[in-house]
Amino acid sequence: MQSQHTSPQQAGPAGPAGPDGKGRREAELEAEGRRRAPWKPLQARVAACRPLEGGWVELVLHAPHVAQHARPGQFVAIGLRPSWPVGWDPFLRRPFSLFDWDPAAGQVAVVYRPGGRGTAAFQLLSEGSPVEVLGPLGRSFPEPVRPGFAAGSRLLLAGEGHGVLVLAAAARWASRAGRRVRLLAGGPTRSAVAALERLAQPGVELELLTADGSAGRPGQVARAVEEALSGDAPAEVWASGPEPMLVAVKEACRRAGVVAYLNVERPMACGFGLCMGCSVPRASGFGYWHACVDGPVFRAEEVVLDGEPSRGSRGGCGGGR
Amino acid sequence: MANHPGAPAAGVAAAAEAAREPDLTVSLGPLTVRNPVWVAAGCFHYGREVAHVLPLDRLGAVCTKGTAPEPWPGNPGVRVAETACGMLNTIGLENPGVEHYLREEGPWLRSQGATIVVNVVGRSVEEYVRVVERLTPEVADAVELNISCPNVKEGGLAFGTSVEQTFRLTRAVRRATALPLFVKLSPNVTRVVDFARAVEDAGADGVTLINALLGMAIDVRRCRPVLGTVFGGLSGPAIKPVALRMVWEVAGAVRIPVVGIGGIATAEDALEFLMAGASAVQIGSALFSNPLAPLEVLEGIRAYLKERRMARVTELVGAARSAVDAELQAGGGARLRPGGEAGQG
Numbered sequence: 001m002q003s004q005h006t007s008p009q010q011a012g013p014a015g016p017a018g019p020d021g022k023g024r025r026e027a028e029l030e031a032e033g034r035r036r037a038p039w040k041p042l043q044a045r046v047a048a049c050r051p052l053e054g055g056w057v058e059l060v061l062h063a064p065h066v067a068q069h070a071r072p073g074q075f076v077a078i079g080l081r082p083s084w085p086v087g088w089d090p091f092l093r094r095p096f097s098l099f100d101w102d103p104a105a106g107q108v109a110v111v112y113r114p115g116g117r118g119t120a121a122f123q124l125l126s127e128g129s130p131v132e133v134l135g136p137l138g139r140s141f142p143e144p145v146r147p148g149f150a151a152g153s154r155l156l157l158a159g160e161g162h163g164v165l166v167l168a169a170a171a172r173w174a175s176r177a178g179r180r181v182r183l184l185a186g187g188p189t190r191s192a193v194a195a196l197e198r199l200a201q202p203g204v205e206l207e208l209l210t211a212d213g214s215a216g217r218p219g220q221v222a223r224a225v226e227e228a229l230s231g232d233a234p235a236e237v238w239a240s241g242p243e244p245m246l247v248a249v250k251e252a253c254r255r256a257g258v259v260a261y262l263n264v265e266r267p268m269a270c271g272f273g274l275c276m277g278c279s280v281p282r283a284s285g286f287g288y289w290h291a292c293v294d295g296p297v298f299r300a301e302e303v304v305l306d307g308e309p310s311r312g313s314r315g316g317c318g319g320g321r
Numbered sequence: 322m323a324n325h326p327g328a329p330a331a332g333v334a335a336a337a338e339a340a341r342e343p344d345l346t347v348s349l350g351p352l353t354v355r356n357p358v359w360v361a362a363g364c365f366h367y368g369r370e371v372a373h374v375l376p377l378d379r380l381g382a383v384c385t386k387g388t389a390p391e392p393w394p395g396n397p398g399v400r401v402a403e404t405a406c407g408m409l410n411t412i413g414l415e416n417p418g419v420e421h422y423l424r425e426e427g428p429w430l431r432s433q434g435a436t437i438v439v440n441v442v443g444r445s446v447e448e449y450v451r452v453v454e455r456l457t458p459e460v461a462d463a464v465e466l467n468i469s470c471p472n473v474k475e476g477g478l479a480f481g482t483s484v485e486q487t488f489r490l491t492r493a494v495r496r497a498t499a500l501p502l503f504v505k506l507s508p509n510v511t512r513v514v515d516f517a518r519a520v521e522d523a524g525a526d527g528v529t530l531i532n533a534l535l536g537m538a539i540d541v542r543r544c545r546p547v548l549g550t551v552f553g554g555l556s557g558p559a560i561k562p563v564a565l566r567m568v569w570e571v572a573g574a575v576r577i578p579v580v581g582i583g584g585i586a587t588a589e590d591a592l593e594f595l596m597a598g599a600s601a602v603q604i605g606s607a608l609f610s611n612p613l614a615p616l617e618v619l620e621g622i623r624a625y626l627k628e629r630r631m632a633r634v635t636e637l638v639g640a641a642r643s644a645v646d647a648e649l650q651a652g653g654g655a656r657l658r659p660g661g662e663a664g665q666g
Contacts, residue, residue, distance in 0.1 A: 277401035
């Protein structure tokens with residue numbers, strides 16, 4: 001399947017009008033290309049279920065609406081109800097970063113590794129199984145070529161674990177748009193790197209790192225980002241992975257004065273702006289962003305990540321125990 | 322078929338079919354709504370994110386996010402966790418405040434043709450009153466007081482677990498607004514009927530129940546509670562039997578209408594609540610996994626009525642009670658009320 005970039009879309013949801021100029025921010029994000037899509041609830045079918053190395057599974061779905069509107073960084077929420085006889089458990093859908101999609105075939109691919117109560121149920125799926133899909137959800141990475149980021153300028157992508165999945169799509173996209181793309185992919189060990197055998201692609205310089213050296217060179221992705229920034233630095237960094245890695249990449253980029261975009265994941269109940277569960281503290285201004293509609297792709301300086309020192313006082317009301 | 326000479330007869334048949342369309346209108350005291358299927362506060366925000374797939378003018382009513390006098394940021398840390406057949410949340414009533422509501426969300430909801438029930442939160446009686454005094458018929462068709470949020474101390478259970486405070490707050494708000502007034506009760510009490518009676522005595526037009534049940538989950542890999550606030554509110558199908566029992570109790574104890582909520586995800590769930598005595602129902606966390614659930618529930622209720630040739634949805638309200646009442650009156654119904662009223666008497 002070949003990812004393809006689609007043209008700018010009409011507005012989907014009516015969009016938030018926040019207490020703090022969210023409408024203005026919306027316009028800025030649109031201009032930058034960090035876009036949302038007109039998401040829909042869809043009945044989809046499993047087109048293929050392919051085991052990958054390390055216990056990962058690629059799930060290919062026939063979901064034309066998502067395939068036609070997807071942009072790298074966006075995700076889908078997949079549920080098994082009511083088409084699957086599992087009663088009310090698991091109750092919530094599961095969010096998955098879009099790994100690949102083909103508008104012509106109407107197919108999208110996500111990759112997961114069975115583990116939790118949700119993905120355990122996903123193991124029951126096989127070709128032809130019905131699933132429920134909401135998507136595409138969330139905000140994409142910015143347009144690869146845009147003011148300040150010309151074709152030919154270098155883009156460093158840094159991912160760990162399942163965080164590499166969203167970057168694989170971003171790498172293809174940016175490379176095709178003319179950016180010079182390098183993808184650092186890693187994790188603690190070989191099996192922790194999602195879709196390892198599917199990360200190499202034309203036009204993308206791929207480098208693997210694992211903490212134990214079981215794949216690629218021994219090392220950590222965040223450290224490799226620091227090294228890359230200390231020499232002839234890329235124009236920008238897009239990162240996706242565990243929070244401590246994002247914190248380290250953010251700090252390295254801040255010190256080097258390099259623009260960074262982060263794919264920030266949070267537990268979410270809905271994925272489309274109803275529940276307010278996926279809160280990410282704002283770096284300035286009042287309260288929280290929500291990863292599902294304001295992200296999951298944020299500029300590093302917009303957010304306070306877990307493990308970062310929070311900025312002093314935050315409006316003091318409504319706090320629980 | 323349409324061009325056949327017999328077309329006029331088909332038209333008559335269509336008219337007859339239309340005549341058999343059941344009346345879904347329900348009146349709850351001074352509030353009349355187009356149907357009994359509402360969306361619940363805190364599970365819909367203000368509807369903007371979903372209105373392109375779920376037309377708000379098809380809903381019985383939209384209960385807004387709990388709205389305070391000023392913006393509230395909500396709780397830090399992990400806010401949601403899935404549990405068996407349900408979920409825990411500790412959002413902490415994150416909301417943009419009533420002034421923002423008046424400027425942006427209220428007019429927008431009105432433009433969508435929604436029937437608007439503004440859910441109100443505060444940290445004191447004065448704060449609730451401050452919000453309610455700002456609400457006019459232009460941006461609110463009714464008010465629902467949230468005195469039962471399990472995730473904030475003030476404005477939450479502090480009011481909702483004291484009968485006296487519940488009465489005092491409801492009375493103060495009643496004096497501050499002419500809008501239809503509902504009060505949303507907590508299940509985290511010993512005798513929910515006492516709270517429903519307090520609300521009725523204080524002049525509320527209706528009572529909504531239940532809010533989420535207090536619960537928690539522990540991440541055994543990290544050996545610590547999952548939620549940032551340790552405890553949170555349990556919702557979803559897991560709580561439906563508890564909610565249904567409480568609605569049954571309250572509907573038998575007060576004269577004001579009851580709005581039932583708690584784990585409703587299908588038409589059958591909604592029918593159970595109506596038959597228990599609820600005049601309307603609210604769909605909450607089911608929206609998260611199925612944003613079209615309200616329309617499916619509505620169509621299911623409509624189909625049920627047509628199948629049984631019932632003319633009005635109001636015929637269902639409390640329908641399951643009559644069987645029990647008849648048996649009780651016949652004197653053979655001791656087994657039907659274990660422990661008496663509220664199961665605790």
